Amino acid sequence: MTDTTALLRTEALTRRFGGLLAVSNLDMDIRPNEILGLIGPNGAGKSTTFNLISGFHKPTAGRLFIGGRDVTGRSPEQISRLGLVRTFQHGSLMRGMTVRDNLLVGAVGALPQARGEPRRARVAETAKRLRLTAYLDERAGNLPHGLQRLVSIGIAVATGPRVLCLDEPLTGLNQSEVAGILDLFRSIRDEDGSSILLVEHNMKAVMQVCDRIVVLHHGQKLASGTPAEIGRDEAVISAYLGKRHDSH
Amino acid sequence: MQTALQIIATGLQIGAIYVLFSLGLTLTFGIMRIVNFAHGQFFTLSALVVAVVMPYLATAGLPLPAAFAGSAAAGVAASLLLGLVTYEWGFKRLQRDFVGSFILSLGLILLLEGLYLDVFGGAVRSVPPIIDGTVSVFGASLTSQRLLLCFVAVVLTGLLYAALAMTPVGKALRAASIDHEAAMLQGIPYQRIARHGFMIATLLAAVAGALIAPVSVVTTTLGSDYLIKGFIAVIVGGLGSIPGAIIGSLFIALVESVGGYFFDPSRASIAIFALVMVVLLVRPQGLMGHG
Amino acid sequence: MDNHAILKAGAPAVLAIALAAVLPASYASNLLNWIAIAALIAASLRMVLLFGELNFGTAAFVSIGAYTAGLLTTRFELPFLAAILAAGVMAALVSILFGYVTLRIKGPYFKLIGFAFAEVVRLCCTQIDWLGGNSGMVGIFPPAGLDAWYGTFVMTVVVLMLVGLYAVERSDFGKVLTAIRDNDAVVRTVGIDVHRAKVICFAIACFAAGIAGSLQAFANTVISPGDFGVLLSIMALAYLKVGGEESIFGPVAGAALLILLGSVALSFGAGEHVFYGAAIVLSVLIMPKGIVGMVDGLLRRPGGPAASTPAIREARGQ
Numbered sequence: 134m135t136d137t138t139a140l141l142r143t144e145a146l147t148r149r150f151g152g153l154l155a156v157s158n159l160d161m162d163i164r165p166n167e168i169l170g171l172i173g174p175n176g177a178g179k180s181t182t183f184n185l186i187s188g189f190h191k192p193t194a195g196r197l198f199i200g201g202r203d204v205t206g207r208s209p210e211q212i213s214r215l216g217l218v219r220t221f222q223h224g225s226l227m228r229g230m231t232v233r234d235n236l237l238v239g240a241v242g243a244l245p246q247a248r249g250e251p252r253r254a255r256v257a258e259t260a261k262r263l264r265l266t267a268y269l270d271e272r273a274g275n276l277p278h279g280l281q282r283l284v285s286i287g288i289a290v291a292t293g294p295r296v297l298c299l300d301e302p303l304t305g306l307n308q309s310e311v312a313g314i315l316d317l318f319r320s321i322r323d324e325d326g327s328s329i330l331l332v333e334h335n336m337k338a339v340m341q342v343c344d345r346i347v348v349l350h351h352g353q354k355l356a357s358g359t360p361a362e363i364g365r366d367e368a369v370i371s372a373y374l375g376k377r378h379d380s381h
Numbered sequence: 382m383q384t385a386l387q388i389i390a391t392g393l394q395i396g397a398i399y400v401l402f403s404l405g406l407t408l409t410f411g412i413m414r415i416v417n418f419a420h421g422q423f424f425t426l427s428a429l430v431v432a433v434v435m436p437y438l439a440t441a442g443l444p445l446p447a448a449f450a451g452s453a454a455a456g457v458a459a460s461l462l463l464g465l466v467t468y469e470w471g472f473k474r475l476q477r478d479f480v481g482s483f484i485l486s487l488g489l490i491l492l493l494e495g496l497y498l499d500v501f502g503g504a505v506r507s508v509p510p511i512i513d514g515t516v517s518v519f520g521a522s523l524t525s526q527r528l529l530l531c532f533v534a535v536v537l538t539g540l541l542y543a544a545l546a547m548t549p550v551g552k553a554l555r556a557a558s559i560d561h562e563a564a565m566l567q568g569i570p571y572q573r574i575a576r577h578g579f580m581i582a583t584l585l586a587a588v589a590g591a592l593i594a595p596v597s598v599v600t601t602t603l604g605s606d607y608l609i610k611g612f613i614a615v616i617v618g619g620l621g622s623i624p625g626a627i628i629g630s631l632f633i634a635l636v637e638s639v640g641g642y643f644f645d646p647s648r649a650s651i652a653i654f655a656l657v658m659v660v661l662l663v664r665p666q667g668l669m670g671h672g
Numbered sequence: 673m674d675n676h677a678i679l680k681a682g683a684p685a686v687l688a689i690a691l692a693a694v695l696p697a698s699y700a701s702n703l704l705n706w707i708a709i710a711a712l713i714a715a716s717l718r719m720v721l722l723f724g725e726l727n728f729g730t731a732a733f734v735s736i737g738a739y740t741a742g743l744l745t746t747r748f749e750l751p752f753l754a755a756i757l758a759a760g761v762m763a764a765l766v767s768i769l770f771g772y773v774t775l776r777i778k779g780p781y782f783k784l785i786g787f788a789f790a791e792v793v794r795l796c797c798t799q800i801d802w803l804g805g806n807s808g809m810v811g812i813f814p815p816a817g818l819d820a821w822y823g824t825f826v827m828t829v830v831v832l833m834l835v836g837l838y839a840v841e842r843s844d845f846g847k848v849l850t851a852i853r854d855n856d857a858v859v860r861t862v863g864i865d866v867h868r869a870k871v872i873c874f875a876i877a878c879f880a881a882g883i884a885g886s887l888q889a890f891a892n893t894v895i896s897p898g899d900f901g902v903l904l905s906i907m908a909l910a911y912l913k914v915g916g917e918e919s920i921f922g923p924v925a926g927a928a929l930l931i932l933l934g935s936v937a938l939s940f941g942a943g944e945h946v947f948y949g950a951a952i953v954l955s956v957l958i959m960p961k962g963i964v965g966m967v968d969g970l971l972r973r974p975g976g977p978a979a980s981t982p983a984i985r986e987a988r989g990q
Contacts, residue, residue, distance in 0.1 A: 210860050210863055210864065213863035219861050226855065226858060229850075230850060230854060234851070238848060239862050241847075242859075242862025242864050252844065291862075480726055481960075483780070483783060484909060484952060487952060488948075489953060491906065491949025492945070492952075492953055612784070616784060620780075647799055651796060654788045654791050657784075657788045661777065662777065
């Protein structure tokens, strides 16, 4: 496997906040057509890693490559235009605007030069895919929590990303909503040919949907591998999973 | 050398008032995160009351210092009352709302200045100085009145510093200004603290106004004139920082003193505003502020 | 824009122009001019508010427009229309420079820096001799043939500008600006250059302010630095707040109401400042959505924007 096949790659990525070493020497990559899970206890550095790869934080040391290109230190907009789009843990949408307009922002990002028609088509397409068509004219802030989450994912999906980075998208969703979103992830991987980076606390979902998992602990990579491998890894079990995990 | 000392001395005299004025501004911004452009109106009201009441008391037979003390008390009381009213019915509802409180304060400036004009009339007033004569310090001359002013400013600043560092209210104010949510979680009664902070700021402006009356001509726009400089001082020194307000005030006063001596006052003003713009661009949190 | 919106906007626009055309030169027609120009300045302020910033330097750009038009007409004898257009362009150019540098700052600082800038511009005008210094500029006349029709001209230009601003607001670009105000981090994540969008919007708004300034210059035929002080920015804010920020009609309603009531108040000898000040204070405290917002709220379905629609109720399983 050569470097250029990885959609995203970090090399010794490090971020320090004053005296705190939030992420240290992280080497990880995201391959085409995969769903990669990023897990770890609170404070492990997941959010910081997310911010580093999406350009919201500049690394203290190390480098970031997207599609083989060195993008270390680039701004979030620049990184987004290279195909990496992320969501935020809380409120990753415009509550004061309609669902339609929320998705439109994503479409504008994807089609900056286009006139109205291609963008409207993309909005309709994305809404259909996320089953939001009935809510297009609702004010996003009025929707129940699960639908708001879908809208925030929808904004990112509308941009047609190559790497979709989702920060705890399943928080606060019920069983059937989670199942629906996991199906959506699979379709994004299989039909769009994109990859997904998923930060999640919902261990069952992570084990079900991820092709590979990277485990962070105290800002460093503790382990990486398939869900089965991670489930068996001693270090991971003792640091994080505890006795509650049982593989199916 | 003589000139330099004189310029510095003048600068310090101007600075003393700016310090009192901007301490209040920085306190309001630091604690409540509101930008109160109407701060000057508390200052003006106090000065106006002193300008009106003191001659009245003096002619009634009171010796000058007593007349001053009485009118100053009246002025401060009036300003405090105004402060309380504007807080309870206005700023309290707009805490942490920059735009809203800013707009409200602009409205208040217009409203209050207009009212002052109606009530007090447009005539310019002056108050006889309480202490006559000049004093020579290292060859530079200061009027005794202004020296008293500096002295009071220093004392008040010291008291404020001590209060913030040592009293429970002061500590709560500082905690709330750094992280108001954390402060609330610690059980600090935020509403009450915010009111205390606002009233202390008003008190400082009121005292400054009472003190300025004997050394300056008192007009209804007095507050606005000082306001601009006060805000600049606070921006340069750092919004929310007490030492910043002091440094900023002294700095602005010195620039004004130097500028007024060597250049046209208008050009000095241009320089000051340009400086502000630079500071806001390069280091918006000021010399000593925390972003 | 859909047909309904065109009708809604078109009718008052045509009425306004017709009114301006029939009024003879009089106190009333001056008042109408004043209202139109004020509405445009308030609309400029509102444009910047779309992406969430308060442009407290508006007076500076009105001033730049006025002085550009004045200078080009009196010294360089440029044709009338060219001078007006140049006024807008000049204001826009300066705003691009200013905005590029200052729109990066967050928090209350942008307002403060706008204020400082307006003061710098004003003070510089008092110091520069070929702008007339403290006494300002005189002899800024519209072409002789236009004299009787100047009111109609002003109203037409203002209406066209407002239509233009509205078109921008309703476009996809306008939606992006609203999104920036709501949650600019998300807008950045889809690859949109937020800073560039802000600068472009700012330039459009300041172009409008510059045009307003030029219209004012020709209306009064004299301008001086004092016309463009802090008070102008505060008044524009008053018109916007009282009228309502949420609709393009807000600035118009606010300007009309305040100027009309203000002139009535003046005739009773009341202080102008007290009146405007009280208007701002009351609006902020009691009518945060302004008059247009209040009327709009009363006309909507009861329950307001947070009411449940059938789709939402179904989603909630009710």
